[in-house]
Amino acid sequence: MTLSVCLKHAFDGFTLDAAFDAPPGVTVLFGGSGSGKTTIVNAVAGLFRPDAGRAALGDEVLFDTDRRLWQPPHRRGLGYVFQDARLFPHLSVRQNLCYGRWFARGRRTESFDHIVEMLGIGPLLDRRPADLSGGERQRVAIGRALLAGPRMILADEPLAALDEPRKAEILPYFERLRDELAIPMLYVSHSASEVARLATTVVALKDGRVTRQGPAAEVLSDPQVTPIGARAAGAVIAARVAQQHPDGLSELEAGGLRLLIPRVEGAIGSAVRIHVEAQDVMLALAPPQGISALNVLPATVREIRLGGGPGALVQLRAGDNLLLARVTRRAVTALGLHAGQELFAVIEAVSVAKEGVAG
Amino acid sequence: MGWLGPQEWQAVALSLRVAFWATLVSLPLGVAVAMALARGRFPGHALLNGLVHLPLILPPVVTGYLLLLTFGPQAAVGGFLESIGLGVAFRWTGAALAAGVMAFPLMVRAIRLSIEAVDPRLEQAAATLGASRPWVFLTVTLPLILPGILAGAVLAFAKAMGEFGATITFVSNIPGQTQTLPSAIYAFLQVPGGEDAALRLVAVSVVIAMGALLVSEALSRRVAKRVAGR
Secondary structure, three states: OOEEEEEEEEEOOEEEEEEEEEOOOEEEEEOOOOOOHHHHHHHHHOOOOOOEEEEEEOOEEEEEOOOOEEOOHHHOOEEEEOOOOOOOOOOOHHHHHHHHHHHOOOOOOOOHHHHHHHHOOHHHOOOOHHHOOHHHHHHHHHHHHHHOOOOEEEEEOOOOOOOHHHHHHHHHHHHHHHHHHOOOEEEEEOOHHHHHHHOOEEEEEEOOEEEEEEEHHHHHOOOOOOOOOHHHOEEEEEEEEEEEOOOOEEEEEEOOEEEEEEOOOOOOOOEEEEEEEHHHEEEEOOOOOOOOOOEEEEEEEEEEEEOOOOEEEEEEEEOOEEEEEEEEHHHHHHHOOOOOOEEEEEEOHHHOOHHHEEO | OOOOOHHHHHHHHHHHHHHHHHHHHHHHHHHHHHHHHHHOOOOOHHHHHHHHHHHHHOOHHHHHHHHHHHHOOOOHHHHHHHHOOOOOOOOHHHHHHHHHHHHHHHHHHHHHHHHHOOOHHHHHHHHHOOOOHHHHHHHHHHHHHHHHHHHHHHHHHHHHHHOOHHHHHHHOOOOOOOOOHHHHHHHHHHOOOOHHHHHHHHHHHHHHHHHHHHHHHHHHHHHHHHHHOO
8 A cells, every 4th residue: 555645835935845655664754854744744644734735545535635635634544653742641541542442443453452562551551641751652652543543654753852762762663563563654754863774765855845765775875865964874784684793793694795793683584774874984995904894895886976065975886785985075086986986895893883773 | 507587598599599500501602612712713703702701891780781682571582582481581590691691701711721721732633543523622622621611610600699780780689589699788788787687698708709719720720730741
């Protein structure tokens, strides 16, 4: 079931004009603040009426301004996880969770016990939202949206209001929604690491326009697409755990390459995604000798994008993977970098941080 | 209540009855009007707001006279009500109508404040969970404003207990029919030797007014706590 969206809306000094398809899996609307991400999600949910546009989930039209069709939000069957959890303060956690279930009568919904167990909110059931921490509130909000039996989950920067440890606590739950429940998701984010961990499809937005859309690995490794700036650019590599070394390193196999990174949990053969930030990748014309970095990968330059400042982004093919390296323009000149050139990408093992790894 | 004479007791009982019915009947209308004023965007919003507040600003005698002009037996509306046996002029129901009209602005203001304190984003969340507009109102808005509604009702009840000007103008001062507590105090003060009875009724008035105020304050504190507790 694919969600297709196309909408136009004129705000004061800002025009939103975006069209994209969200295939099954997690589609992340990726862009900086003011790029129109939230407006798009609110229009899909029915909380915002755009000047013109159309959205359809599979064959079912959610709205179509040309045909004057507008399904009210309560008939759209979409679960919305807001940035601020928006739990009902007058209801207990259990009542909050059951709220949408009651309206979903007849529709298939996930089992209450299963969701409660998956989100680890069993001990909170009799508490009031005011007594919960930010992370707990957001977990309850996820459960409440799921238990309404939605056909798709919409999430508007659900981690933005949380501190780093809370983010690390909540993010795995979204991965479980993707992998265990296989529920389609439209997820808004301005965080490169969230996108790298969650996205199957990325829709990059800038100033109300879609600059690029496609599979996450392609879009994120495209040096032309940096919706939140080159500084935060980085590629996503799909890999498998090949070996667990006794010194705390994991060896991964990714598209014909071997990579060493700090220990990731997972059996041999299990799939992981790693986010390699462009600024952690160095380039060398010859295999460097006597260097502390553990990963030296033969690679080919595919594309170079010179930035407006001193920086440049270089897209590389290493094995079957696409990588991004952020270097200086001076280095591009000094090394005579050009498309098709063979060189070596050097990645320090510890720079692939824990948050950059996802199962 | 041995220390109250029969006429005094009659006035207190009538006032309680008048205030009770005035509050109860105007409450649903008060919630609807408060909702329209707090949330509605429609032509005539300012006019409705002005109309609701009119009894608060006009001299009560004017409101009473306007009621007489509308609901008096000679008036069109009053005549029609009279013909179907629902006439209000010079009856206790008329006193209740006058009290209800005079108390309405206070009730609406209290309820409107509590509605404006409700975060509309909670109502949006309810809609995405499958609740239609009426259900959102019943399951989210109404429970959150309930203390505000109660506070408005208590205020209106206290105001209705004490209403004098509009009542005496509209339905006069007939013992057992339209002689409410303030009308009775007024009547006692007009006759020699009535001061004692008047003082006793004054004491009753003070107790009822203070009680209503305290209850209303406590309820407002609760609404504040409830809406703030995210």
